[in-house]
Structures are given as C-alpha cells and as structure tokens.
Amino acid sequence: MISACIKAANFTRHLQFIVAFSIAFCLAGIIPAHAATGALSPDDKNCLECHGQEKFEKPMADGETLSLHIPGKAFAASVHNPVGCAGCHADIDLKKHPQPSKKKVTVRENSIAMVQVCKDCHDDKFKLYEGSIHARLLRDGNDAAPLCSDCHSPHAVRPNTAAAPMTEVSCRQCHAGIYKVYAESVHGQARGKPGGKAAPLCPDCHKAHEVKAASSGDQIKDACLTCHSDSLAVHKSWLPNAERHFEAVSCPACHAPTAKRRVNLRLYDSVAQERVAERQGVPQFESRARSADTKGLGLDALALQSLLKEFNREGAESKTILRGRLEVTSGPEAHQLTEKTKALKECDTCHREGAAAFQTVTISIVSPDGRPVHYGAQKEVLSSATSVESIGGFYAIGATRIKLLDVLFVLALLAGVGVPIGHMTLKWLFRKYRQKLQAELQAEAAKSDSQPSTDGDANSSNSPKQ
Amino acid sequence: MNQMHKLYVHPLPVRIWHWTNAISFILMILTGVQIRYIGMVNLMSFKMAVDLHNLVGFVLIANFFLWFGFYLFSDKIKVYHPELSPMKHFRDSFRQMMFYGYGIFRGQPNPHHVSVYHKFNPMQSMTYQIIMLLLVPIQFYTGVLLWDVEMFETGVNLFGGVRVVDTVHVLLFIFFSAFIFIHPYLASLGHTPTAHFKAMFTGYEEIEDEPAGH
Numbered sequence: 217m218i219s220a221c222i223k224a225a226n227f228t229r230h231l232q233f234i235v236a237f238s239i240a241f242c243l244a245g246i247i248p249a250h251a252a253t254g255a256l257s258p259d260d261k262n263c264l265e266c267h268g269q270e271k272f273e274k275p276m277a278d279g280e281t282l283s284l285h286i287p288g289k290a291f292a293a294s295v296h297n298p299v300g301c302a303g304c305h306a307d308i309d310l311k312k313h314p315q316p317s318k319k320k321v322t323v324r325e326n327s328i329a330m331v332q333v334c335k336d337c338h339d340d341k342f343k344l345y346e347g348s349i350h351a352r353l354l355r356d357g358n359d360a361a362p363l364c365s366d367c368h369s370p371h372a373v374r375p376n377t378a379a380a381p382m383t384e385v386s387c388r389q390c391h392a393g394i395y396k397v398y399a400e401s402v403h404g405q406a407r408g409k410p411g412g413k414a415a416p417l418c419p420d421c422h423k424a425h426e427v428k429a430a431s432s433g434d435q436i437k438d439a440c441l442t443c444h445s446d447s448l449a450v451h452k453s454w455l456p457n458a459e460r461h462f463e464a465v466s467c468p469a470c471h472a473p474t475a476k477r478r479v480n481l482r483l484y485d486s487v488a489q490e491r492v493a494e495r496q497g498v499p500q501f502e503s504r505a506r507s508a509d510t511k512g513l514g515l516d517a518l519a520l521q522s523l524l525k526e527f528n529r530e531g532a533e534s535k536t537i538l539r540g541r542l543e544v545t546s547g548p549e550a551h552q553l554t555e556k557t558k559a560l561k562e563c564d565t566c567h568r569e570g571a572a573a574f575q576t577v578t579i580s581i582v583s584p585d586g587r588p589v590h591y592g593a594q595k596e597v598l599s600s601a602t603s604v605e606s607i608g609g610f611y612a613i614g615a616t617r618i619k620l621l622d623v624l625f626v627l628a629l630l631a632g633v634g635v636p637i638g639h640m641t642l643k644w645l646f647r648k649y650r651q652k653l654q655a656e657l658q659a660e661a662a663k664s665d666s667q668p669s670t671d672g673d674a675n676s677s678n679s680p681k682q
Numbered sequence: 683m684n685q686m687h688k689l690y691v692h693p694l695p696v697r698i699w700h701w702t703n704a705i706s707f708i709l710m711i712l713t714g715v716q717i718r719y720i721g722m723v724n725l726m727s728f729k730m731a732v733d734l735h736n737l738v739g740f741v742l743i744a745n746f747f748l749w750f751g752f753y754l755f756s757d758k759i760k761v762y763h764p765e766l767s768p769m770k771h772f773r774d775s776f777r778q779m780m781f782y783g784y785g786i787f788r789g790q791p792n793p794h795h796v797s798v799y800h801k802f803n804p805m806q807s808m809t810y811q812i813i814m815l816l817l818v819p820i821q822f823y824t825g826v827l828l829w830d831v832e833m834f835e836t837g838v839n840l841f842g843g844v845r846v847v848d849t850v851h852v853l854l855f856i857f858f859s860a861f862i863f864i865h866p867y868l869a870s871l872g873h874t875p876t877a878h879f880k881a882m883f884t885g886y887e888e889i890e891d892e893p894a895g896h
Contacts, residue, residue, distance in 0.1 A: 457830060459832035568720050569722070604846055610845065614721075618852075639867070643787060
C-alpha cells in the first residue's frame, strides 16, 4: 500500500503543518498581502537566499543528487506562494537547519515522503490517485510510477485557469511517443492553435488523477462521447446498427484510419457484467492459454473452447464469455485521430473477406494492475463453425463469415440448378420410351374401340345396371 | 388428350401475396448475397444492399400477414388442413414422389387432382406448412434481430449471440436459395410448362376432365 510507503511522515509533522497553515491563512487573512501582489514573504525570501541559487543540491546516500534549487519567480507566481515554504516544509527546524539527514536514501524516497504533504491539503485528489493505474504501479514497486511531484512541480504549480502551452503537459515526460502522435492528431493540431484550449489535452480524456489503463474499459469511449455528444445520432443517420458499432468498435478503429486494427476477444463475466480480472497473486490466464495452445501457434477454435471451459469449470461463480471488439493495436495508434471527413466510412473496408482488421486476433484479460494482458489467437477462429458458441457475441458480416456455410451455400446452389437440369435431362432421355408407351396405350385404346359394336351396345344396354 | 376445364383455385389475395413474395425473395437473396460476399459480388454498394435488404424484409413481413390473415379468416384455409391419418399422408406422399421420380418419365398422369379446397399435393401441403409456419417466421425473427442488434439484445442473447442468430439466418437463406430454383421448375411440370404460371396470374387452373368411367 502507498499508505505504508508514505507513513514515514509522522504525526508530529502533520501537526506542525496544521499550525503553519493556520498561521498563514487564519491570522493573515485568506490570502496574505504579499501573495496577492505576487511577491514573496520575508520568510520565504530568507529561504531563497540559499535555495534560490542554481545548482544548490545535496547528495543522497545512494549517490544520487537532490536538487534544492527553488526558482524564485516561478514560486512567487505559483499557487503555493500563499502557503509559503513553511507550509509544506514544516518539519524543518530553522535553528538546526541545515541538518544532515540519513533517513532518505534516494531522491525517489524523498518524493514518496513528500506525497504525504500534498495529501494533507489535496486529500480528494489523493483518493482519486489511489485508484489510478499510476498508484497501482507504485504499489507494485514500479520505480517509474509517477508521484505528485513528478507531474506537478511543487514550487511552480500554476492555477488551473492559467493558459499553459500543451507542450508543458506533464504526461509527455513518460509518454513521449504518444504525445508526439497526439500533437500531430486532429486534437493536438486544434489545441496548438491560438484559442484552441477547448481541444482536449491528455487529462481531458484520461483524467488527471484517476487515470486508468486506457484499453481496460469504456472510459475513453465515454470521454469521446462527452465532447462529441451528438455522435451517436450523427452515426445513426447513415450507419446501420450504429449502437452495435459503438459497442463493438473502438472510436480510433475508424477515426485513426492509418492505424493497424485487430480483434480483441475480451474475457467477460456475464453475471457480474464486467471484464474478467486476474486475481492478485494467482495469475491463471497465461498458463491456461499456453496449455490450451498445444502447438504454440496461437489459440485455434478448439483451444479457445477449451480455455473458456477452464474459466467456467464446475463451481465457478461467474459465467465467462468472450466479447469481441475491434480496436487499434497500440496506444500511439489510438491517438492518430484525424478529421472526421478522413475517417473510415466505407462499409466494405471491414465487411469483406480478408479485411485487414480481422487478420490479428487476441484474447485478453485484465491484469491486477488494471492493464489488459493479451494472448494471440489464430485468425481462423473468427470463421470457424466450432467458434459459433465460444464467440457467439462477435460477428462482422462478410469478414468473419463461417466457411462451412459458404460450402453449404454452393452445394445448395448446385442442387437448386442441378436437380431441375438433371430432371429435365432424364425427361429428355426418356422421351422415346415415353412416346413408345403412349403409342402402345393409344393402340390399345384404339383396339378396344374397334371391338364389335355389340359390346358397346351391350354396355349401353347394361348401363343402368352399373 | 382429355378436355380441359377451368377452376378458380388462386384467389386474388393469394396471387398478390405470391408474386410479392416471389419478387421479394429474389431481392432478399440477391441483396443477401451482396452483403455476405461483397468483393466477390459487386451488384451494388454494401450500404445500398443493407438498406434494400432491410426495406424488402419489412415488405415481406407485412406480406406474410396478408397471407396469414386471408387464410385465417376465409374457408380457403382448408387447403392447408393436414391429413390426419399419417399412414394415408405417407402413402400419398410416396405416390407423389414416385410420380416425380419415375412415373413422369413414363408419361403417367399426376396422381394428384386439383380441386378448390385441395390444390396442394401431399408433398406440397406438408412442405408449405413447414415453410410458412416455421421457416419463414424464424427467418423474419432472426432478420429483425439482426436489423437492430442492440434494440433486440435480449432476443439475440436468447439465441446465444449475434453469430448464432446470423448462422440460423444464413442456413435458412441457403435453403430458400435452393428453393427459389426448384419451386419454379416443379411449377413447370403442369400439363404445359406454363400452365401453373398462367394460373398464378389469372387464378384459374386448367384441369383435365376425368375420363368417363373414372
């Protein structure tokens, strides 16, 4: 738990903070006079006498260097100016400062400890952060997982309302590749223009603190529909089964036309109505998939059935099914969004045999950290009669049609054309035989007609008896 | 050849239903083939094929109720009355099969004699009941489910998913595709190749007079 990581900051410091905060705000008014003018308080100026010096730093126990430099102008303009240095660094005893500390070995350890200070004021944001993929990675011991100070330079935090160039978005520090693609996308281009603040930046879609693994749920689709609220109505005007398309096709699959697409068969709990997630500490998906994939070529239709059976073994509380979805294959590709006039609109791009979107198939489950784990399947699972049950919920007309039905259709056509032709041929072949029989019958009839008329008379005379 | 007389066996509503059905089925098969085999077949765009398939589908459903309503509220429903004796039905069906498979090549007469309330031979009677009361409704139902998968999600899930619904729909499409060839051929086996076709326009079947003594 993160709490365990950061509880190194003790209760005394918390009290010190409250005292300092109270002094700063309650006694001096809501905003100290110096802060209102963008100036620094005398105490802060004292601090900056040393900390304002560039290359002011201290070595950590592991050999890293912790910068102690505070850019004065940026701090004076930041939202933390009213709090002042002591607001966050209340643990520093000026009488003994600088005091050597051996408690924190690394720069990161120092940053983790400082998260507690942020939490004291920003508890609501911290709670959101705790449920995020970033916090999960931190709990898993990932040293690259971002902390408060990694995204928000604490000495230069700008107000939310301040216009900042998109290049300053902190996400790009770790997600540089995605940022580069975003900057060239329709959103990035619009954001980069003067007055383009309405165009989305990373946190607008992914959320700043409660950021989740993008491909794990529907939150990104929901984000799209928040701004593009009329998109379903617009699609319904020309797209058959528009709601189904919204359900089974991710937005970038059409709106990033150059992206590579794939079918992702998600393991889904139809009872709980959510994606199946691996339990912490007992990963089963990959081992089950590997044991089903005996040839190592990717899961075929039978292996897929057997994998599903494993998840639905007797005693399983849930009913696991596969829910297919057409999506792009990577994060950068998901950001290659283009103008809507360039989006894929031709139905037969996907609804034809051999369509590129159906050449790659994966099965996925949600890992304990929230990110999906994929295992490859053979593309033939989409057109196999064996898969009718296992992927009953996913079907794209034309592209994933069942081959066996094509064979039956050809046989039916052959029968439909062949039976009449065969029957006609037989009739033609038997025509002479038929004519012969008819002639014999007529001859017999003529013969009976030519019998002595007494017969006819006799019949006539006997007719009342008939 | 014996003398012929005319018998009114196909009332106007039945004829309207029949030809609407015939044209619609052909359109449904053509658009269905276009939808399923786009790229291999290029009669029209995918979108146009889907729109036309949906439109004609609803025409067919409305037309079905014309047929159903007519037979339900008229005494002509007798033509569909099943033969209650299975043995007799089997015997008559076998006799009819023997005619198409053997007797017709020898020039033997059709064992079935058309009358106003008995226009179908035993094979037709059974086949049409299965088609009209089972296969066609299933095809309509699966078609409507596929028309709006989300709106009819419950129905789709009862089948086991959209792929299962589509498989049933396509299996019936395959059956009807064969039927659309065989049906007109069988209709051409009247006393002249066009006799039954003409009757389905005029309503009057030409019936051979019974020879004296029969």
